[in-house]
Amino acid sequence: MLTVACARNRTEPVIREMVAEVAVIGSGPGGAVTAMLCAEAGKSVLLVEEGQNLPLHWPEHFSRDEILHKYRNAGVNVALGSTQIAYVEGCCVGGGSEVNRGLYYRTPSYVLDAWRKDFDVRHLSSDELMPHFTECEAIARVEYLPCEASAISKRLYEGAMNLGWHAIETPRLYSYGGRGGSKQSMSETFVPRFLKAGGRLIADTAVRRLSRQEGKWRLDAIHTPTHGPSQTVEISADKVFVACGAVQTPALLRRSGLRKNIGNSLRFHPMLKVVAEFDYEVNDPGDFDPVHQIKEFEPHFGMGCSISKQPMLALTMAGRPDCLAYVEHRWRRMGIYYVQTTGGCATIRNLPFFRDPLVRVRHSEWDLHHYAEGLKRLSEALLAAGAIAIYPAAPEYPVLRSMADLRKLPENLPNGSGNLTSVHVFSSCPMGENEALCATDSFGRVREADGLYIADASLLCGPTIVNPQGTVMAVAHRNATHAIENRFA
Numbered sequence: 340m341l342t343v344a345c346a347r348n349r350t351e352p353v354i355r356e357m358v359a360e361v362a363v364i365g366s367g368p369g370g371a372v373t374a375m376l377c378a379e380a381g382k383s384v385l386l387v388e389e390g391q392n393l394p395l396h397w398p399e400h401f402s403r404d405e406i407l408h409k410y411r412n413a414g415v416n417v418a419l420g421s422t423q424i425a426y427v428e429g430c431c432v433g434g435g436s437e438v439n440r441g442l443y444y445r446t447p448s449y450v451l452d453a454w455r456k457d458f459d460v461r462h463l464s465s466d467e468l469m470p471h472f473t474e475c476e477a478i479a480r481v482e483y484l485p486c487e488a489s490a491i492s493k494r495l496y497e498g499a500m501n502l503g504w505h506a507i508e509t510p511r512l513y514s515y516g517g518r519g520g521s522k523q524s525m526s527e528t529f530v531p532r533f534l535k536a537g538g539r540l541i542a543d544t545a546v547r548r549l550s551r552q553e554g555k556w557r558l559d560a561i562h563t564p565t566h567g568p569s570q571t572v573e574i575s576a577d578k579v580f581v582a583c584g585a586v587q588t589p590a591l592l593r594r595s596g597l598r599k600n601i602g603n604s605l606r607f608h609p610m611l612k613v614v615a616e617f618d619y620e621v622n623d624p625g626d627f628d629p630v631h632q633i634k635e636f637e638p639h640f641g642m643g644c645s646i647s648k649q650p651m652l653a654l655t656m657a658g659r660p661d662c663l664a665y666v667e668h669r670w671r672r673m674g675i676y677y678v679q680t681t682g683g684c685a686t687i688r689n690l691p692f693f694r695d696p697l698v699r700v701r702h703s704e705w706d707l708h709h710y711a712e713g714l715k716r717l718s719e720a721l722l723a724a725g726a727i728a729i730y731p732a733a734p735e736y737p738v739l740r741s742m743a744d745l746r747k748l749p750e751n752l753p754n755g756s757g758n759l760t761s762v763h764v765f766s767s768c769p770m771g772e773n774e775a776l777c778a779t780d781s782f783g784r785v786r787e788a789d790g791l792y793i794a795d796a797s798l799l800c801g802p803t804i805v806n807p808q809g810t811v812m813a814v815a816h817r818n819a820t821h822a823i824e825n826r827f828a
Contacts, residue, residue, distance in 0.1 A: 348432060348530050350392050351385075351539045353562045353572060359385035359539070362558060362576035364546050364591070367434020368808050369795035369815040370582030371529035372475065376819040377580075378538035385539050385574065386530075387558070389583070390431035391565065392542040395526055400438075401646050409438050416586070418685050418700035421754045422707070424609055426761040428584050432542055433525035435584070436808065439762065440628050440646070441512035441522050443481045444805035445472050446813070449638070454800040458771030461781040471816040472809065478532065479523040479812070480514045484630055490621035491674035492629035492644050498724030504635035509643075511630065512808070520627075544572060549579065549595040549791070556790060578827050580783075582795040582815075585764040589687045589797060590696040592768070597788060600778040602687035605698065606766040606802050609706075609759045610677040611714050611733070611752075612645065614655050615726040620671045622647055629674075633720060638681065638804045640713035642720065645675040658734030658758075676721060678713035681802035682706030683759075687767055702754075710752040710759070715745050732758045763807050765796035783818040790827060794818060 351357075360383040363374040374386040391408060398404030406414045411430035418424040429435035448465040455463050488496075488508065499506035512523040521527060534540060546560045558574035581588050589602030629644030636642075645651070649670045656662035666673065685700040718729045718739050729739040735756050739745060768778035770793075778785065783798055785791040796811050798818075803810050 348392060348526055348534065348540065351541050353541050353544060353570070355570065355572060357385060357541075357572060357574045359383050359574070359576045361385070361578045361580070362387060362556070362574055363580045363582060363794070364558070365389075365434060365582035365584065365588075365795060366432050366525060366530060366540070367429060367582060367584065367795060368436050368525060368811045370580065371433065371525035371533065372812050372815040373580050373582060373794040373819040374538055375529045375533040375536065376816065376823060378533050378536035380823045384533070385541065385576070386533065387544050387546060387560065387574065388432050388540070388542045389545040390429070390542065392432040392540070393437075395433075395437060395522060395524055401648060401651070403650075405438065412695070416695075416698075418605075418607070418683070418698040420685075420700040420702070422700075422702050422752070422757060422759060424607055424683055424700055424759045424761050426607065426764055428586060428764070432530060432540070436512070436524040437526060439808065441524070441808070442509045442630070442806045443512050443809050444509070444803075446803055446810040447805065450801075450803055454771070457773070458769055458777055458800045459773040459781075460771040460800065463781070468813055468817060471813040471820070475809075475812040475816055479512050479528040481510050481523070482513055482515055483508060483510045484627060485515045486627070488631060489623065489626035489629050491626070491647055492631045494615070494617065494621060494674065494724040494726075495629075495633065495642065495644050495676060495720060496631040498720035498722070499633045499635065501723040502720060504633055504720065506631055506633045506635070509630050509632050511628070546574075546591060547594065549591065551788070578790040578792070580792045580794040580819075582793070585767045585796045586687055586696065586698060588793060588795055589767045590689055592785070593687070594689055597785060599786070600776060601768050602696075604766050604769060604776075605685040605687055605764060606681070607683045607685070607700075607761040608679045608681060608763040608802060609683050609710065609761050610679045611710055611731070611757060611759060612655050612675055612677045613714070613717060613721070613732060614652060614673050614675055614730040615721040615724075616669060616728040616730070617672050617725055618727050621674055622671045624648070636713070636716060639709050640678050640680040640716070641804070642676065642678050642713070642717045645677055647673065647675045651675060655732045656730055658732075659730060676717060678717040680706070680709050680713055681804065682709060704751065707751040707754070710757060711749055714752075715748055718745055765799040765803070765807055766801055768793050768797035769800040770798040771800060782821045784822075792818070792822065
């Protein structure tokens with residue numbers, strides 16, 4: 340299976356010197372969409388990916404091997420501060436789209452309105468962005484569950500209904516046809532179409548620095564194959580799109596001497612998780628991924644269900660006594676749920692002799708209050724759904740069994756606690772015409788760097804409130820279309 344899948348998304352032989360009209364660094368949702376459009380416009384395009392070129396269904400989703408092979412640093416990345424945030428980044432062909440659940444939203448109009456107002460982003464209304472959503476959705480299918488949702492998912496929805504709160508079923512970038520269906524990741528959709536248009540893909544190749552020489556961009560890279568020695572690679576390109584992700588993109592640009600409004604404003608969707616235990620079985624390993632979310636309290640915070648395999652349940656309960664034995668005995672009656680907020684703002688800086696940058700995050704009192712309030716509201720919904728015990732993924736919090744227990748919780752999440760995590764990072768190089776805040780113009784072109792663009796979640800001006808992949812794809816489609824139509828001027 341590995342050989343067949345990689346043959347379809349074939350990679351180029353890597354040689355010491357490579358040339359292209361357009362180089363796209365990073366093959367996640369932003370980079371894959373951009374590379375496809377440039378290749379279909381007749382450009383010679385080289386798509387450069389640091390991670391491996393692996394099949395979508397290998398390793399198994401949400402397994403230990405997937406974490407080791409498809410995540411950066413085996414999933415261990417931390418934004419340091421008085422209250423830390425552990426975050427994850429995909430690192431493989433397809434980027435984060437290969438490892439996420441593909442929950443899909445178009446950007447809320449009020450989010451776009453705020454970006455236009457605060458960052459002076461031109462031509463970013465819902466009506467102007469809609470054709471780009473539509474084009475992306477025609478390539479990567481977006482579908483609702485064709486069958487009944489899992490019991491874990493329905494419990495959250497029923498709890499919301501019992502309280503009179505607004506909750507929905509969320510569609511996914513997923514094709515449910517066929518045996519088990521298939522995630523509509525970049526390696527299944529945009530990357531094959533890019534290759535069909537004549538694009539070239541190289542994997543296992545990390546770009547370390549960019550420089551401008553004699554009217555062209557030079558990319559200094561290191562190719563590290565799974566088997567065999569590393570080698571240096573020099574790539575020459577007329578135009579470059581950087582799509583390494585919201586942490587690695589500013590790190591690369593800062594190493595290359597570009598710093599204005601770059602890496603100063605990283606944002607997250609921080610999550611607090613809980614394990615809810617019911618007095619009956621709700622966890623069937625054969626179920627589709629949970630899809631219900633509570634929207635009642637957005638834009639302050641939203642709630643949803645996580646993958647709840649036995650090892651993940653044990654990890655979420657790791658700070659509690661005898662958790663392994665308890666989970667082993669009761670896991671079919673348990674599910675993982677989360678509250679997702681918009682707090683925390685971070686900086687990204689490179690350190691001498693270190694490969695990865697230093698990420699430092701700070702939280703306001705407003706942030707700490709909404710973390711605590713969101714956890715209470717999530718627990719309230721789960722109690723209304725019939726949970727007999729709720730175990731917050733914060734060891735200093737007690738087991739919650741009643742509304743009386745919720746009333747005893749602190750008003751703010753204490754500094755240094757909470758086990759905050761995030762799977763969404765963005766906004767480190769915001770776009771727009773407000774030159775006091777923005778790293779690029781309204782279409783992702785880096786100022787004072789001819790022919791250099793950003794094409795990933797770095798460009799988003801702030802939290803999307805909803806899952807951001809749809810926004811990243813649509814904005815990349817919009818920006819690449821604009822660049823092509825204007826001859827990259």
